[in-house]
Amino acid sequence: xxxxxxxxxxxxxxxxxxxxxxxxxxxxxxxxxxxxxxxxxxxxxxxxxxxxxxxxxxxxxxxxxxxxxxxxxxxxxxxxxxxxxxxxxxxxxxxxxxxxxxxxxxxxxxxxxxxxxxxxxxxxxxxxxxxxxxxxxxxxxxxxxxxxxxxxxxxxxxxxxxxxxxxxxxxxxxxxxxxxxxxxxxxxxxxxxxxxxxxxxxxxxxxxxxxxxxxxxxxxxxxxxxxxxxxxxxxxxxxxxxxxx
Numbered sequence: 513x514x515x516x517x518x519x520x521x522x523x524x525x526x527x528x529x530x531x532x533x534x535x536x537x538x539x540x541x542x543x544x545x546x547x548x549x550x551x552x553x554x555x556x557x558x559x560x561x562x563x564x565x566x567x568x569x570x571x572x573x574x575x576x577x578x579x580x581x582x583x584x585x586x587x588x589x590x591x592x593x594x595x596x597x598x599x600x601x602x603x604x605x606x607x608x609x610x611x612x613x614x615x616x617x618x619x620x621x622x623x624x625x626x627x628x629x630x631x632x633x634x635x636x637x638x639x640x641x642x643x644x645x646x647x648x649x650x651x652x653x654x655x656x657x658x659x660x661x662x663x664x665x666x667x668x669x670x671x672x673x674x675x676x677x678x679x680x681x682x683x684x685x686x687x688x689x690x691x692x693x694x695x696x697x698x699x700x701x702x703x704x705x706x707x708x709x710x711x712x713x714x715x716x717x718x719x720x721x722x723x724x725x726x727x728x729x730x731x732x733x734x735x736x737x738x739x740x741x742x743x744x745x746x747x748x749x750x751x752x753x754x755x756x757x
Contacts, residue, residue: 516577517542517667517698518563523572525555525562531570532558534722540715542577542666543696545689547703547713547729551745554720556702557589560671563700576667585665587656589672595645601655602640605630608662630658635684650681657685668692670701674708686712706733720744 516539525533533555540546548556561567562574564586576584585608606619606627619627631637634654644652653673660668670689674682689712692699703709709716709729716729720741725732 515542516540516575517544518577518700519575521573521575523562523574524570525558525567526570527558527567532721533562533719535572536719536723538717538723538726540698540700542698543693544698544715545693545713546698546700546715546717547709548700548717548719549703549706549709549733550719550724551742553745554741556719557671559719560586560669560700560702561588564669578666583665584667584669585660585663586669587660587671587673590649590653590675593652593656595647595652597644599644600640601631601636601642601644601647602627604644604655605658605662608659608664626662630661631655633661634658634688650677653677653681653685657688661688665697667698668700670699672702672704674703674705682708709733 518540520536520538523533523536524531525536536559548559550556558567562569563576564584565576565580566586606623608630609619609623609626628637628640631640634657636651636654636658639647639651639655644655647655657673673685686708689699689701701713703713710733713729715727716732717726718724718732718737718741721744724741724744725734725737
């Protein structure tokens with residue numbers, strides 16, 4: 513059996529003591545492709561933020577094998593990224609090297625070549641000096657994936673990475689996900705497109721503020737489980753108190 517890349521030990525998450533995900537227990541194996549799915553308001557993005565270390569659990573513990581500092585790369589939802597910041601595609605992608613050269617580290621010939629290779633890998637050659645504010649949604653997502661390439665992390669977290677981008681960009685970026693999987697990296701992605709989940713991700717966690725089903729994708733995404741998840745979210749009380757152990 514594969515070692516665990518992420519371990520959830522009776523985890524409850526929330527904001528201001530209001531629970532968003534209840535009592536999650538289980539593991540995500542190292543080297544696996546795992547999708548997190550569920551209705552709107554199910555706690556999917558909350559869970560990913562907690563794995564990334566941006567949201568401490570109300571209860572329980574999330575253990576990331578090897579620690580988060582150097583082995584984890586996190587891509588938040590597009591809406592959380594400030595595209596008005598005056599930075600070029602080259603400089604945005606170069607941020608992926610910060611973990612290796614530091615915030616104020618210089619970029620030598622080797623680093624510059626790595627940046628250019630990452631930009632080429634996502635199909636943005638020629639866009640290096642383009643301000644990110646001028647990019648389309650798909651182009652911006654390509655640039656962010658190039659930054660992930662440079663981070664060279666063994667655990668990659670993607671929050672709705674294919675939302676509101678064109679089909680060609682989605683296909684190209686899914687090829688990168690397959691590449692990471694072939695390199696035995698662990699990829700965990702919050703997704704809405706169940707067809708993509710079924711085609712690409714062998715494992716799925718279906719949540720509705722608490723786990724509904726977790727395991728092999730075909731079994732998890734049954735009509736019965738999806739209906740149960742929708743009903744659970746619809747029945748949720750937004751004023752409920754934090755769970756007690």
